Amino acid sequence: MSIERVAIVGLGLIGGSIGLAVQDMLPDVATTGWDADADVRRRAAERGLVGTVCETIAEAVGEADLVILCVPVGAMGYAAEAIAPHLRPGTVVSDVGSSKRSVGEALTAALPEAVVIPAHPVAGTEKSGPDAGFAELFRHRWCIVTPGADAPQAAVDTLSAFWEGIGAKVEIMDADHHDVVLAVTSHIPHLIAYTIVGTASDLEDVTRGEVIKYSAGGFRDFTRIAASNPTMWRDVFLTNRDAVLEVLGRFTEDLSLLQRAIRNGDGDTLYDLFERTRTIRRSIIEEGQDDARPDFGRKDH
Ligand SMILES: NC(=O)c1ccc[n+]([C@@H]2O[C@H](COP(=O)([O-])OP(=O)(O)OC[C@H]3O[C@@H](n4cnc5c(N)ncnc54)[C@H](O)[C@@H]3O)[C@@H](O)[C@H]2O)c1
Numbered sequence: 008m009s010i011e012r013v014a015i016v017g018l019g020l021i022g023g024s025i026g027l028a029v030q031d032m033l034p035d036v037a038t039t040g041w042d043a044d045a046d047v048r049r050r051a052a053e054r055g056l057v058g059t060v061c062e063t064i065a066e067a068v069g070e071a072d073l074v075i076l077c078v079p080v081g082a083m084g085y086a087a088e089a090i091a092p093h094l095r096p097g098t099v100v101s102d103v104g105s106s107k108r109s110v111g112e113a114l115t116a117a118l119p120e121a122v123v124i125p126a127h128p129v130a131g132t133e134k135s136g137p138d139a140g141f142a143e144l145f146r147h148r149w150c151i152v153t154p155g156a157d158a159p160q161a162a163v164d165t166l167s168a169f170w171e172g173i174g175a176k177v178e179i180m181d182a183d184h185h186d187v188v189l190a191v192t193s194h195i196p197h198l199i200a201y202t203i204v205g206t207a208s209d210l211e212d213v214t215r216g217e218v219i220k221y222s223a224g225g226f227r228d229f230t231r232i233a234a235s236n237p238t239m240w241r242d243v244f245l246t247n248r249d250a251v252l253e254v255l256g257r258f259t260e261d262l263s264l265l266q267r268a269i270r271n272g273d274g275d276t277l278y279d280l281f282e283r284t285r286t287i288r289r290s291i292i293e294e295g296q297d298d299a300r301p302d303f304g305r306k307d308h
């Protein structure tokens with residue numbers, strides 16, 4: 008099974024990046040796309056995010072072998088219902104949503120006849136919309152594929168080969184496990200960034216001007232994350248509620264221990280933790296997952 012025509016629904020950061028990457032790296036695969044927002048469709052056509060920006064969803068998906076839903080996770084079920092009447096038999100339907108259990112359930116419920124294989128490229132930026140996408144986004148990044156138990160192996164292999172074709176590394180994972188792992192590595196870090204930036208802007212005796220003026224290193228990094236798309240992140244927290252609450256419970260317990268160490272002047276506890284966390288940063292850099300890789304100037308995007 009090979010992909011000749013891919014349709015992308017939702018032409019923002021991720022959909023646009025897939026469209027550009029396919030045109031760049033898989034030039035024999037035809038790309039169509041559609042977005043619910045007419046301004047996004049116009050801009051997507053101007054930037055050439057896909058070969059053909061269609062005026063209807065039916066036209067975009069009708070001939071596709073693979074449809075990828077690139078909309079906020081809260082809109083996945085609606086998008087799946089909208090494409091359902093227009094698919095050819097055997098079309099593989101996938102998505103890029105940041106939470107997987109609830110999205111998988113929504114797609115399967117809306118598309119009982121289609122071959123549903125959920126996926127999540129673990130790559131992105133704080134930007135969104137049709138101007139944010141770029142072809143190299145997925146290069147050397149993981150794409151986690153979370154097929155249901157009865158998913159046909161040929162379709163899983165085809166989808167995996169597609170992601171590898173646009174530069175990603177593929178890992179197959181159970182959807183529930185994905186949701187816990189990503190709660191730790193992505194969702195809670197975003198929640199922390201949103202919180203600290205909100206807290207800083209609410210402090211009565213620190214003016215907003217001072218927050219902006221003195222935000223060097225640490226706080227500045229948090230503000231990048233806290234500038235991420237509000238619709239996307241609202242939906243992530245609402246759809247990955249159980250895993251996020253579980254990890255958040257652990258996090259607040261650990262934070263309380265640090266609070267107590269600071270109050271008690273317990274430097275050893277602080278030092279031991281900071282020493283341990285340093286090694287995690289070093290492992291990430293050794294794996295090549297840091298921002299400073301020469302082939303990927305993501306800070307420029
Ligand atoms: N931004 C990231 O870093 C990142 C990384 C990996 C995965 N994701 C996931 O990718 C998905 C898209 O995120 P994004 O960052 O590209 O968002 P985005 O806001 O840049 O793009 C989403 C697009 O979907 C369109 N849309 C919304 N509802 C629609 C519908 N029902 N039908 C058709 N179009 C619709 C919007 O008009 C918008 O253009 C989300 O599910 C998100 O969880 C995001």
Ligand SMILES: O=C(O)C(=O)C[C@]1(C(=O)O)C=C[C@@H](O)C=C1
Nearest residue numbers: 105128129130131132133192193
């Ligand atoms: O680098 C960033 O700005 C991101 O937020 C990317 C990031 C992440 O947390 O790693 C965000 C959400 C995704 O689902 C995948 C990737």
